[in-house]
Amino acid sequence: MTEILVQDAASAAISTADRVIEHPAWPRLKNAVEEIRPWQSKDGSIDFDADGAPTRAAAEATLDRVIDAVEELSPLLPHDAAYHRALATDLRTWADGAFGVPDFLDSLLAFQPATGRADGLQHLVVFPMYTQNGNPDRNLEAVALRMVWPDWLAELERTRYDNPLFCGITFEDFTSGYDTHSAVLFPETIAVREAPERFTWGGIFCDREAARFRAVTTEAVGVLGLELPEDIRALVGDQKRCQKAFVLWDMVHDRTHSHGDLPFDPFMIKQRQPFWMYGLEELRCDLTAFKEAVRLEADGFPQGRDVQYAVLFDRMFRFPVTGERVRNYDGLGGQLLFAYLHQHDVVRWTDNTLKIDWERAPQVTNQLCAEIEKLYRDGIDRPKLVHWFAAYELVSSYLSPHPGSRWAKGPDALDLTQPPRKLVDDVLPDEFPLSMFYEALSKKLKNVIASTKGIRASDQVAVGAASGAAA
Template identity: 85%
Template structure:
């Protein structure tokens, strides 16, 4: 049934329809949402008794523009008709309830982008939500996106990397919550009265990932005087090619969270654990994507080689120097990869120049993946706290812990009468500080990293006034 729907969409020209962002109703919708967002509290409600609160008349007028614009734009997107009807109903119910805490469960349940993965297909998405790595508040947001689902990726998903919920997507335009570092559209971020039994989709913006990867990598290569092979230099300069690499990387990474020898909930949503456990999980998924990319390259897929160097450069150059140092598990994973390659003589920092042994890099990177997988495989036979210490030992084998760390001193330094979740309080905010190399690199790349906020394939877009 889904394949028939996809073919109907392609044959009917839905993916090539008028761009939503070129329709006069889009700026009306966008500006109305931007007007509403500052009126909202952290939980998404509007407090009419607060100082400086808007009048009910002003809010009603803005909401009328939102619902009217959605209804005007919806005919451009017949595949989203049921979602848009439910969305307008949720918006009106919110207004009728006095703009209390918003609830978009009904419209969330009506939105099924993974059921119709056709390359170039547009979606108009409006929800009250927070944006991961972006805005922490559940503000109203509007985003127009396109599906990225080329035939070669569809074939790989069908034959090698089953991931029916994954959506590769790109930005067309967005409101302020996405003028941030957020590169995902996940259903769990949406304001609902109760969590659904299961989520049916998850989207990652490969254009933003590719654009910031290119910006940071180009700057790092220049600072570190790294000589790239010709094909990798060409990849880094090609936005479309990088997007293809990232959508493949993301698809394999995403499915890996539920594949392999997993001694615990793979997403660790309901567990309180030391942040290096999250860092190892994310790195495991990335290195699994790397290993699969090596296999794909051997099988004649050019995207396989691109994924390998996207993983290496993003992990080594961008992740460790991006974000705050408080429980930065992605940064930890990047530091660990660099240290592992350096201590195995794949990466050398000599005469203020970074050199990489391109021939040995794939083998040694997969070797780290194997070490993490061995840790996981043994974890099923360990109590939780013992497993956490085993993971700490793996990380500290290559990265120096903070000299004030209690965990580095071993079990005797901790109050083991407490439950494991309480011992997480003894983890330092920055348990594995940056090395001198990364402290210097962070200063060199600080402005470039900051400039990637809100970036898309076209660069940092100008924002319209609300």
């Protein structure tokens, strides 16, 4: 056991000292991957009969460059040695199979970042995958990343928020699939022949989340004329402090999907439901993180207050006006939070200026969390369709449905002889349209939101001065 601990410590030391992206093999790896990506079809295969396709020999030569670069970089990362060996095998198998639909299950199973979480530990990841909120195709990607696991976070996970699969991570560098809005690395996105029995890790890039939050919040504060308290203004101006808030938020949010009164599969992966159900689930997890942050602040953790305002501002300013309106469940959750706080007089929009009652915000936000928790608890005793209507009633108590909505007219407007999953077809693509407030805000924030595509932490160095001026 002692020997294993010493090896782990040595691995962390070498991985922290020798940056993957500063090694000459890293740009060679990136260039080779970028050469392969345009040749791939949506499913990750290469059609050699397509226009602009390479010869098979050329594809094999480029893939050899990928394998050579991985093998050259692997000694920097001894904790990933088994994964890199399996990766090389999967890459060669892909080539041997004439570059058909890729199958990287063996290397996925060999990659186990959650078993050795150490602050600053590097990983080199190469997989064919899509990137959520980014590239929908399963292209080959290369990502150099670093673990975020400070002692205070590890202690909270050990004592209060057990989440052994969670990986807080930051970008070192990446290929084109992450030059997008994606801020997650999930095993579910990787091309495999069959899904493993269970996934053993999930990574969220807290640096991109923090940088995106700072950019959008700074703009929103200026547009809305919101006066920030000094400590919140300092938060928005500090990238490292924001990263701490987001990694804590993410850890608590992630575990909440499987905690509490759950009337359904918490991730809802295998169920077809109206998108407001997904919106309520994501909002429940965020508001649980908010509630825990209030407790953490009371217990003397400075990150607690930061998480509260990261949740409030990201949910109210960025989420409702980001992405398409078609079944935008994260946007719906943000709309609901703002409407709830507005109708409970915590936020006021008067004289074209937004005002927040900072003292009442925690209490009233926790009230909304309690309403959603009650919905879930009561849902355990309800049939599925009755539960869906109860959830619709909760949302429509604060948000106006589209005037053409069948669901808004109640059960009599639907064909209840159909199974519930068929009634999802009667849900409008934008069942709860943006309010006039958000229609106007969307136009004013669209440019800054677009600018956060592919954002890096280093892009946000100057935001502090801007947020101070806005306030």
